[in-house]
Amino acid sequence: MAALDKPLHYLTIHEAQKLIQSRALSPVELARAVLERIQAVDGKLHAYIHLMAESALAEARVAEAEVIRGDWRGPMHGIPVAVKDQLDVEGAAARIRQFTKGVGDATAVRRLRDAGAVMMGKLAMSSMPDEPPPPRNPWNLEHVTGGSSTGSGAAVSAGLCLGSLGEDTAGSIRNPSAFCGIAGLKATYGRVSRYGLAPLSWSLDHCGPMARVVEDTAHMLQAIAGHDPKDPTSSTAPAADYASALREDVRGIVIGVPRAYIEECAPRTDPIVLKLVENAIAELKSLGARVEEVKVPTLSLGTIANAVIYYNEFWAAHKSSAAWVLKHGAAQRRARIYLGLLTGSADYIQAQRVRSRLREEFAEVFRTVDCLALPCQAGPAPRFTDMGPIDTLFKHVVAEYHGPFNLTGLPTLSVPCGFSENNLPIALQLVGKPFDEPTIVRAGYTYQQRAGWHVKRPPI
Amino acid sequence: MDKLIEQSLTALLAREGLEPKEGDLQQFEKIIELYMSTLKTLHSVNLGAEELAPVFHPERTAK
Numbered sequence: 009m010a011a012l013d014k015p016l017h018y019l020t021i022h023e024a025q026k027l028i029q030s031r032a033l034s035p036v037e038l039a040r041a042v043l044e045r046i047q048a049v050d051g052k053l054h055a056y057i058h059l060m061a062e063s064a065l066a067e068a069r070v071a072e073a074e075v076i077r078g079d080w081r082g083p084m085h086g087i088p089v090a091v092k093d094q095l096d097v098e099g100a101a102a103r104i105r106q107f108t109k110g111v112g113d114a115t116a117v118r119r120l121r122d123a124g125a126v127m128m129g130k131l132a133m134s135s136m137p138d139e140p141p142p143p144r145n146p147w148n149l150e151h152v153t154g155g156s157s158t159g160s161g162a163a164v165s166a167g168l169c170l171g172s173l174g175e176d177t178a179g180s181i182r183n184p185s186a187f188c189g190i191a192g193l194k195a196t197y198g199r200v201s202r203y204g205l206a207p208l209s210w211s212l213d214h215c216g217p218m219a220r221v222v223e224d225t226a227h228m229l230q231a232i233a234g235h236d237p238k239d240p241t242s243s244t245a246p247a248a249d250y251a252s253a254l255r256e257d258v259r260g261i262v263i264g265v266p267r268a269y270i271e272e273c274a275p276r277t278d279p280i281v282l283k284l285v286e287n288a289i290a291e292l293k294s295l296g297a298r299v300e301e302v303k304v305p306t307l308s309l310g311t312i313a314n315a316v317i318y319y320n321e322f323w324a325a326h327k328s329s330a331a332w333v334l335k336h337g338a339a340q341r342r343a344r345i346y347l348g349l350l351t352g353s354a355d356y357i358q359a360q361r362v363r364s365r366l367r368e369e370f371a372e373v374f375r376t377v378d379c380l381a382l383p384c385q386a387g388p389a390p391r392f393t394d395m396g397p398i399d400t401l402f403k404h405v406v407a408e409y410h411g412p413f414n415l416t417g418l419p420t421l422s423v424p425c426g427f428s429e430n431n432l433p434i435a436l437q438l439v440g441k442p443f444d445e446p447t448i449v450r451a452g453y454t455y456q457q458r459a460g461w462h463v464k465r466p467p468i
Numbered sequence: 469m470d471k472l473i474e475q476s477l478t479a480l481l482a483r484e485g486l487e488p489k490e491g492d493l494q495q496f497e498k499i500i501e502l503y504m505s506t507l508k509t510l511h512s513v514n515l516g517a518e519e520l521a522p523v524f525h526p527e528r529t530a531k
Contacts, residue, residue, distance in 0.1 A: 240529075306513060309509070309510060309513055312506045312507075312509060312510050313510060315503070315506075316507065316510060319503075327484070330484065330486055331485070331486055334486055334487070334488065334489050334492075335489065339495070339496075342489060342492055342496075343492075343496050343499060343500075346477060346481075346488070346492070346496060346500060347499070347500065347503050349477065349480045349481065349484070350473070350476065350477055350480065350500070350503070350504065351507070354511075355507050355510065355511075357521050358510055358511055358515075359510060360521030360522060361515050361519055361520065361521050362510065362513060362515070363521070363522065364519060364520060364521060364522060365513070365515060365519060398495075398496065398499055401499050401503075402498075402499060402502065405499070405502055405503050405506050406502075406506070
């Protein structure tokens with residue numbers, strides 16, 4: 009193999025697939041490199057809760073043989089991936105499921121396997137029942153990764169897998185992606201099957217890819233997108249060709265910026281986030297996008313409406329195990345049960361009505377713009393010592409940048425857009441029309457290629 | 469914690485045969501009170517009588 013300018017574990021999926029297809033890189037060699045990386049640093053990061061080294065090497069050997077005989081399955085063939093514990097994986101018990109049975113492989117996991125991916129194992133998530141050591145941020149071990157796809161953020165960022173599946177109910181793909189300096193794509197609700205995903209909130213849960221660069225999220229989404237008859241919320245709309253959106257060109261794209269909303273959130277947002285996101289929007293404009301201010305009058309209620317539905321559905325989904333959770337569960341889970349119980353039926357219905365209103369308002373906005381741009385976080389990843397056990401819940405209740413897009417099911421992409429003074433990643437969030445993932449992938453990819461933040465590596 | 473909220477929560481837990489973990493009501497006081505106050509904000513929006521929650525379609529099944 010020709011000399012690389014980086015270790016194998018830091019290859020992107022996009023780079024690795026070219027090497028594998030041309031037989032310049034063996035999937036076995038790549039899986040071994042990732043396993044060595046896990047061995048070297050996961051003692052500090054705590055990303056994996058179930059490592060499947062033996063079966064991963066066996067799968068890599070199968071992939072290698074297939075590629076050698078010319079049966080290349082596509083960009084995910086031979087790529088080492090790992091998934092958030094919330095997704096069922098055959099052969100690895102879901103620690104989040106104490107009282108419900110898994111289904112073997114979740115559909116999204118099955119589709120990754122069908123695409124030839126090599127399953128490395130399961131990754132930690134926050135508020136797990138027995139509270140294992142929380143994953144640490146590869147950019148600074150004293151800081152959190154963001155949650156709840158905590159292990160996914162740490163593992164992808166530090167080269168412990170090339171891509172991961174996360175789950176997002178109120179920011180859980182985008183928040184760890186932003187904090188850990190990677191790309192995270194929460195596709196439109198119904199785009200990716202939720203079958204085999206332990207539910208937090210049926211109408212808000214989204215499964216989606218987390219990877220080091222935008223192009224990798226497109227390759228992963230291609231593998232997992234599409235209708236699944238086992239998931240009644242799965243859309244029958246055909247999946248797009250996401251890789252075709254990977255071109256460096258935003259000319260003609262109109263980007264809406266909800267400035268009034270950003271200003272409303274500004275008192276709770278670190279100035280560095282506002283500055284770097286403005287810089288990113290200016291960069292997109294300089295590349296040929298048209299930028300317009302948009303108004304979404306009910307947006308400020310999106311976060312609380314999302315929280316009301318989240319906690320009420322969480323309570324309904326976990327009612328049968330509530331006694332156990334209140335006795336042994338993590339603080340976040342206990343608090344969600346109390347809040348779910350306190351949510352009345354009129355509150356839940358009002359939240360659903362706000363959801364309908366907000367969908368109408370976004371539909372109106374998307375008549376004139378192609379996507380929205382706004383911050384993806386209120387600040388850089390905080391220190392563990394500055395985080396209380398239920399701090400995330402405060403984020404769920406006060407207007408911020410994630411919940412409204414779970415509520416409305418719109419596709420959103422988190423893309424790194426710079427670093428704070430203490431070298432912690434900051435991200436831009438792009439939001440698209442329903443099922444128009446290609447536009448946000450195109451805008452995110454163009455920005456990424458121009459800005460170049462994705463080539464920085466964490467110091468671990 | 470606001471007495472009315474605390475009594476409501478305790479009663480709702482009891483109705484389900486549950487009791488709070490010791491110390492939880494004190495530990496979670498701020499988030500519970502903030503949540504209850506934002507519920508009021510949620511109801512402050514002026515929605516029309518015909519602005520519905522996502523609607524039921526009798527021809528659609530769950531599968």
